Structure formats: structure tokens, C-alpha cells
Amino acid sequence: MYLSREEEGIYQGEQGETLRRMMEILVALGDIYGAEKLVPVRSVQIAGVSYKNIGEAGLEWISDLQGRVVVPSILNPAGMDLCRWKEMGIGEEFALKQEETIEAYRRLGVTIDCTCTPYQIYKGLASRGDHLAWSESSAVSYANSVIGARTNREGGPSALAAALVGKTALFGYHLDENRMPTHLVEVEADLQGSDYGALGFLVGRIVKDGVPLFRLRCAPSVDELKALGAAMAASGSVALYYVEDVTPAPTAASEPDEKICLGRKEIDEVYLKYPGSGADVVALGCPHCSLEELKTIARLLQGQKVQKELWVCTARKIADSHPQLVAAIEKSGARVFCDTCMVVSPATERFDKMMVNSGKALVYLPGLGGVQAGLGSLEECIDVALGRRY
Numbered sequence: 001m002y003l004s005r006e007e008e009g010i011y012q013g014e015q016g017e018t019l020r021r022m023m024e025i026l027v028a029l030g031d032i033y034g035a036e037k038l039v040p041v042r043s044v045q046i047a048g049v050s051y052k053n054i055g056e057a058g059l060e061w062i063s064d065l066q067g068r069v070v071v072p073s074i075l076n077p078a079g080m081d082l083c084r085w086k087e088m089g090i091g092e093e094f095a096l097k098q099e100e101t102i103e104a105y106r107r108l109g110v111t112i113d114c115t116c117t118p119y120q121i122y123k124g125l126a127s128r129g130d131h132l133a134w135s136e137s138s139a140v141s142y143a144n145s146v147i148g149a150r151t152n153r154e155g156g157p158s159a160l161a162a163a164l165v166g167k168t169a170l171f172g173y174h175l176d177e178n179r180m181p182t183h184l185v186e187v188e189a190d191l192q193g194s195d196y197g198a199l200g201f202l203v204g205r206i207v208k209d210g211v212p213l214f215r216l217r218c219a220p221s222v223d224e225l226k227a228l229g230a231a232m233a234a235s236g237s238v239a240l241y242y243v244e245d246v247t248p249a250p251t252a253a254s255e256p257d258e259k260i261c262l263g264r265k266e267i268d269e270v271y272l273k274y275p276g277s278g279a280d281v282v283a284l285g286c287p288h289c290s291l292e293e294l295k296t297i298a299r300l301l302q303g304q305k306v307q308k309e310l311w312v313c314t315a316r317k318i319a320d321s322h323p324q325l326v327a328a329i330e331k332s333g334a335r336v337f338c339d340t341c342m343v344v345s346p347a348t349e350r351f352d353k354m355m356v357n358s359g360k361a362l363v364y365l366p367g368l369g370g371v372q373a374g375l376g377s378l379e380e381c382i383d384v385a386l387g388r389r390y
Contacts, residue, residue, distance in 0.1 A: 001030040001169070002037045010165065018066045022161035029158055030169030039170040042149075043072045043125040044163040045118050046110060047135030048156025050079035050344040051098045059101050062160070068109035069163040072125060075105060076136045077288075077313075078114045079345050081337040088337060088347040110163065114339040115315035117226070117288040119147065128248055131174055133162035137239070138287045138360060141229030144240040146222065148248030150174045153239050173240055176251050181213035181242055184256045189264040190217050194377045196224040197359030198270040199262065200231025200238075201375075206260060209237045213256060215244050223290050230287050231359025274362055276374035279355035282385040283342040284378065285313030286361040293378075294318070294325050294336075300382040301332040307387030310334035313341040334385070343368055357381050 003011060011027060013020040026038060048054050079098050080090045106112055116136045118125055126132055128148035134140045135154045143149045152172040154162065162168040172178055185203055189195075203212055212232070220228065220243065232238035242250060284297065289312060297312055312329055316338035319326050326336045342348045342356070343364045353372040354365055357380075365373040376384065383389045
């Protein structure tokens with residue numbers, strides 16, 4: 001792989017041991033995937049934040065690094081609400097380790113906004129055509145597909161390396177030839193809300209790491225696009241998709257030869273296979289709730305009291321900017337948690353079954369949290385929390 005004189009100097013340790021190690025990671029990835037060179041990135045989103053996932057070895061590795069990030073860099077969700085962790089049922093030992101992890105990142109200059117939806121709180125992190133180094137699967141999908149930026153799904157170490165060096169290896173979804181659609185998905189049904197999570201749950205399993213092009217009857221909202229991409233990234237490893245006449249179009253692409261046809265029957269079968277019956281908790285916000293989603297939740301809960309525990313996960317900047325909205329939701333007895341979500345927090349493990357409106361959470365909860373998951377629409381989830389269903 002070609003390195004400039006400055007890059008070669010970093011690789012040889014001329015700017016310190018930490019940058020040498022970071023450049024070593026980037027070069028190793030570039031060599032593995034056949035990259036010709038490095039490319040500057042506009043921003044970085046770093047996974048490997050929840051202490052539940054990284055453990056003591058990961059914390060030690062991060063804590064050993066010296067230096068400051070050179071591009072805007074933001075964190076993935078942590079394993080707890082950094083302010084209200086006791087309310088989540090998090091123990092003090094875990095909380096201390098999580099706080100140490102956050103501080104290790106803070107010392108490196110990383111912005112401590114722990115969210116899987118950085119595009120909802122910082123509009124300047126990415127625009128069409130920008131090269132990025134983002135980690136979280138749903139954020140990667142949204143950046144590539146909805147924004148039209150270019151990023152591979154980085155691991156925590158490679159994303160942090162990109163943040164400290166300011167560059168990533170030029171391969172994968174950074175290149176036009178890897179951004180061509182591989183499957184045409186025709187959906188013969190009118191979809192709304194959680195239907196897009198169910199659709200993504202199905203399509204991800206079929207196309208795996210392919211690039212689907214959707215032909216839909218009606219245009220999804222940005223929150224529905226978020227849900228679609230998140231589910232495909234979880235059930236498969238889809239990092240890029242297109243929706244005809246909605247998302248930025250691929251460059252000079254012909255219609256894919258492989259075609260998939262799905263209808264109402266297939267969507268409904270997902271709900272039937274994963275019902276919300278028996279859930280002892282309801283959780284919303286995977287990916288993190290947008291402002292519009294919080295408004296809808298507040299409206300559906302207005303004047304009522306929850307009968308089951310209800311979590312609503314969102315980015316702290318959104319919650320802090322709209323305290324009256326948070327108060328309206330919590331008046332029902334629900335809790336609005338920030339910095340974390342049901343997928344990465346050990347607090348989830350005390351439950352037997354969780355009802356969600358997210359195809360992503362439907363995939364990840366059993367494996368990462370050891371919790372059964374049921375899928376329903378947002379309205380159905382609220383009804384279950386209020387004791388109206390099941």
C-alpha cells in the first residue's frame with residue numbers, strides 16, 4: 001500500500017508510539033483488503049464503548065493510548081445511562097468500569113455523546129460523498145445509504161486509529177465499484193413504522209452482505225429508513241442499500257439480476273413468529289429515538305400510566321434540549337434513558353422477555369442480552385406497556 005512521506009514517518013514511529021500503533025492497524029487493514037492508499041476522513045464514530053462488550057482488556061488497551069483525535073469523533077452507546085445508571089439497575093462495580101472507559105476516551109479528545117445516531121445531533125459530521133470511519137452497524141448503514149457518504153463498518157480499534165490519524169484505508173464502500181446494487185427487492189405492500197424493521201429483518205437474512213435496491217409503493221420517512229437499515233445490518237451485514245427515488249442513487253448502476261419479491265404475508269409472519277406476549281418490559285429506541293419519535297411516544301402516553309416497565313432510549317443532546325418532552329413521557333411512569341440502549345446494557349439481563357419495535361433489537365437481544373424478544377408496532381408496544389394487550 002502506498003504511504004506518503006508523512007504517513008511513512010508515522011508508521012516508523014516518528015510521531016510517537018501511539019500513532020505508530022494506530023498507523024500499523026490502518027496499514028494492516030489496507031493490506032488485507034487490497035487498498036492502494038489511505039484517504040482522509042471527515043468524522044469518526046467509535047464502537048467498543050460498553051464495558052459489557054470490551055471488558056478489562058479493552059479498557060486497558062484504550063487507557064494505554066496517548067494523543068488527541070484530529071477529526072470530529074463521537075462514541076457509540078455505553079452500557080448504562082451515565083447519569084441515571086442506578087435507575088437502570090446497574091451495579092456500582094460495572095458503573096465504575098464504564099466511567100473509566102468513558103474517561104479514557106475523553107482524554108483522547110473524543111466527544112462524549114454516546115449514541116448510535118450521531119447524524120441526529122450533529123449535522124456536520126457527514127454529507128454526500130464524504131469519507132468516514134464509522135463503527136456502529138445502523139449508523140454505517142444510514143451514512144452510506146441515506147446521507148450518501150462512504151464508510152466501511154469499522155471495528156472499535158480501527159475507528160479509533162482513524163480518529164487519531166485522521167485517515168482510513170481506501171477499500172470497500174469507499175470505492176464506486178463496491179457500491180453497486182446486488183439485489184432488487186420489490187415490496188408489494190404498503191408499509192409503515194415497524195414494518196420497515198420487519199422488512200429489514202427478512203432482507204438482511206437473504207442478501208447477507210449484499211447491496212439491496214428497494215422498489216417500494218410509498219416513500220419511507222427518515223426514521224423508517226433508519227429502522228430498515230438497522231435491521232438489515234443486524235440480521236445480515238448490509239452496510240449499504242438504496243430505495244428507488246428516495247435515497248441517493250448509485251453511480252451508473254444497472255438493475256440487479258437477483259430479484260426478491262415480498263408482500264404483506266411475509267411481513268406479518270415476522271410479527272406472528274415473534275409476538276410480544278409474555279414480555280415483562282417494553283423498550284423503544286434501537287436505534288436511538290429521534291425528536292419526532294419522542295413526540296409520538298409522548299402523545300401516545302399522554303394522561304396514562306404504564307403497567308409494565310417502559311424504556312425510551314435516545315441521545316442525551318436530544319433529551320437535554322427538550323426537557324418538557326422528557327417530562328411528559330416520564331409522567332406516565334416510563335423512563336427516558338440516554339447514552340445507552342437495551343442491546344448493549346447489562347441491565348437488560350434481569351428480564352426474561354422484552355417487547356420492541358425494532359428489527360435490530362429483535363436480532364441482537366437474544367444473543368447479546370440473553371433475553372427473548374417480541375416485535376410490535378410503536379402503538380402496540382405502548383399498548384403493552386399500558387396493560388392494554390396480552
